[in-house]
Amino acid sequence: MKTNTELQKNVQDAIKREPLLHAAEIGVTAKDGVVALTGVVDHYAKKIEAENAAKKVIGVKVLVENIIVKSQDSLSITDDEIATEILKTFKSNALIPENKIKVIVENGQVTLEGDLQWDYQREITQNAIRYLSGVKGVINHIKIISDIIDDIKQKDIEHAMNMNWALYNNDIHIQVSGATVILTGTVNSWHQKEEAGRIAWKTPGVKHVDNRLLVDYEYSNNSLSS
Numbered sequence: 001m002k003t004n005t006e007l008q009k010n011v012q013d014a015i016k017r018e019p020l021l022h023a024a025e026i027g028v029t030a031k032d033g034v035v036a037l038t039g040v041v042d043h044y045a046k047k048i049e050a051e052n053a054a055k056k057v058i059g060v061k062v063l064v065e066n067i068i069v070k071s072q073d074s075l076s077i078t079d080d081e082i083a084t085e086i087l088k089t090f091k092s093n094a095l096i097p098e099n100k101i102k103v104i105v106e107n108g109q110v111t112l113e114g115d116l117q118w119d120y121q122r123e124i125t126q127n128a129i130r131y132l133s134g135v136k137g138v139i140n141h142i143k144i145i146s147d148i149i150d151d152i153k154q155k156d157i158e159h160a161m162n163m164n165w166a167l168y169n170n171d172i173h174i175q176v177s178g179a180t181v182i183l184t185g186t187v188n189s190w191h192q193k194e195e196a197g198r199i200a201w202k203t204p205g206v207k208h209v210d211n212r213l214l215v216d217y218e219y220s221n222n223s224l225s226s
Helices: 004-016 044-055 072-076 079-092 119-127 154-163 190-201
Strands: 026-031 034-041 062-069 101-106 109-116 137-140 171-177 180-187 208-211
Touching: 004 026, 004 034, 004 044, 034 044, 044 062, 044 137, 044 190, 079 101, 109 119, 119 137, 119 190, 154 171, 154 190, 180 190, 190 208
Parallel strands: 034 062, 109 137, 180 208
Antiparallel strands: 026 034, 101 109, 171 180
16 A cells, blocks of 8 residues: 555656656646646657656556646747648658548647547557647547457457456456447556557457546555645
């Protein structure tokens, strides 16, 4: 069991270990599994790195992310220039079906829309934008429309979960309903919840993943607010 102070330190240490981040940039508070990140960073990639680092810490149930992206580039780069760079990036990546993706940029916030066949394409598309100058945030509204009509085998998903070291021996229950995979049960960290969702999405024929996993962790009774 952890106290709030221990959880706060664990998250701070996780952030310090990320090469892109400086500890002074990110503030961390923790109370009963709810972790809040605050601060100002000069690049969107740093915002994502801080978020991902915090999610991997065991005991983080909810992440409240209030990190602001502010840089000299963001003041001088226009939305049209950001959109142009995004399209160039998509065109240079053979794994991204650029003709199926719509890009909207408003005040540095990028929204992605469209229909793709695989979740990995959606993930690669979003990650390709992470390091572009001027980007302050990404909203991914891309939908997965699979052409595969084979029955989704629950045992295959269960096997994949059991083979993943991050998910081994967790209380995860899998239900398949048509092209939808429903995940229920409990895990110890937000990272484990997302990892379970990613594995389910990799299954051929899946069009939707309903991730109902709860992040559960018991805290010490003498836990103090931070």
